Structure formats: C-alpha cells, structure tokens
Amino acid sequence: MTDFSRVDLGHINLRGSAEDSRFVDGATKVLGQSLPLAANTLTQSLHRIYWLGPDEWQVVTESDRAADLVRQLEAALAGQHVAINDLSGxxxxxxxxxxxxxxxxxxxxxxxxxxxxxxxxxxxxxxxxxxxxxxxxxxxxxxxxxxxxxxxxxxxxxxxxxxxxxxxxxxxx
Amino acid sequence: MLLIACPYCGERAETEFSYGGEAGIARPKDPHALSDEQWADYLFMRKNSRGMHRELWNHAQGCRRWFEVERDTVSYVIKECYEIATPATSRDNQSRAD
CATH class of the missing domain: 3.30.1360.120 (Probable tRNA modification gtpase trme; domain 1)
Incomplete structure (x- = not known):
C-alpha cells in the first residue's frame, strides 16, 4: 500500500564553496546541523539538508521558519561569495x-x-x-x-x- | 542507453544529460582581431572525429553542471568522464594525438 501527501514546508537553496571553512562553519552554526558534503546524501535533525552539487544544498524546514533562517544565513554569511534563496513559493x-x-x-x-x-x-x-x-x-x-x-x-x-x-x-x- | 558517470553525482542514465558538442574549444581572447573566416571557424567548424571524441555534457536533471566526456563516436564506449576544470593541456595532447 502506498500513501502519499503534499507537505507544507519551507525550502531554501544555499550555495557556497564546500572547501571554504568560513562558509561551511557559518552555515553549520546557523542551521544547527552539518551540511552533507558527500554526494547524493542528506542530513536530518533540525532540518533536512540535501546535497545538490559540490557547492549547492537544499534546506527543507518548517514553513514558518524559512524566512527567519534566510535572514540569519544572510547575516552570518554577509560579504562571502554565497547565494541564499527562499524557494518556498x-x-x-x-x-x-x-x-x-x-x-x-x-x-x-x-x-x-x-x-x-x-x-x-x-x-x-x-x-x-x-x-x-x-x-x-x-x-x-x-x-x-x-x-x-x-x-x-x-x-x-x-x-x-x-x-x-x-x-x-x-x-x- | 548510455550510462554516463557524472564526476559529481556518479553513474546516471543518458536521459538525465544534455549534449554540449565538442570540448576544448577556447574562445579567442580578442575576437575583434580575427578575420570573418577565423571567427566562423571558431563558431561553426568542428572536428566531427571518427573514434575518440572529447565532448561536453551537462547533467541537466541532476547537479546541472558541465563536464567533459571522452567517448568513441563509433562504438559509443565512454573512456573517461572528468571535471571541466581539469587542466586542458595534458588532456589536449593526449586526445589530439589519437
């Protein structure tokens, strides 16, 4: 038996260099969990973070947390070569x-x-x-x-x- | 169907990829200095080789990154897939000598 449903979640696309410790540490601190660095893997604790590419991740979280999380990421990673986009819509x-x-x-x-x-x-x-x-x-x-x-x-x-x-x-x- | 080993995501079916033509064609540094013939040569002329061929592929349904594939255009056997940033000079000598 297969059961499926549409789930209302917040989606954030995060880009930055996995080799840049400033970016990885900054993002990890805000997200409260590590970014999956291995290809085709995801991590789950506070949020679900998907590996999309060597410099790209997808953060999936509760829908009312996404906007705050984007602001916190923007503040923590300000001045770095990164992209943070709220794709919830x-x-x-x-x-x-x-x-x-x-x-x-x-x-x-x-x-x-x-x-x-x-x-x-x-x-x-x-x-x-x-x-x-x-x-x-x-x-x-x-x-x-x-x-x-x-x-x-x-x-x-x-x-x-x-x-x-x-x-x-x-x-x- | 080809199985193409994306350097980032691993082996995937050909349908996830899109083809980008011959690889290793450098854009001329100063296009204005070229004659029309030289510019057309850069834009349109391809080796269309029979045998080993260095070509670009994009993992369109996956990580959306470009990379290079060395493929035999006769047997379709893929010899190697690698990141596009891999130094072109060593690769160049190797494949052009074929």
Missing part, C-alpha cells in the same frame, strides 16, 4: 510511504531505488515521469520525499494518483 514537497514505493517510482525513473542502494539518508536529483525532481529517502518505513517545481506538482500528483488508483494527496496539510 516555487517548490512543493510530496512524501510517499510504503514498501512498494520503489517499485512505483521505478516505473518512471531511471535510478536504482532498491533499498540496498538507495536507503535512508540517500538522495538524488533525477527525472520522474518526465519532471525534474529531488528525491530523498527520509525514513525507515520507507518514507520518500519528492521535491518538485510547484507548476509540475499537480501533474505529478495526478500521475501518482493514477498509478496508485487513489485520491490521496489532494489536500495540502
């Missing part, structure tokens, strides 16, 4: 739960999502049903998070509803 997070989710996603995604290769703490940017997505495994059940551009979210929800023969995900929580 432009992105949508979907969460999917169930052991058959990998099989569902495999219908339209080229990643190997077998739990032995894509487990908790792994993430990847890829394509799912022709849309660009950021996909992460965030829980043991397993729970997956899909982050997608807002304008594609309705299409992707319809695709998920069609493939699971359900009407889930239609109400944002």
């Amino acid at each position: 432009g992105q949508v997070a979907l969460q999917l739960t169930g052991t058959d989710v990998p099989e569902l996603l495999a219908r339209a995604c080229t990643l190997d999502l077998h739990p032995s290769l894509f487990g908790v703490g792994d993430c990847a940017q890829s394509g799912l049903a022709k849309t660009n997505v950021l996909l992460g495994c965030i829980g043991e059940t397993p729970v997956y998070e899909i982050i997608v551009r807002r304008s594609y979210s309705e299409y992707l929800l319809r695709w998920l509803r069609q493939k699971t023969h359900s009407r889930a995900g239609s109400v944002s929580s």
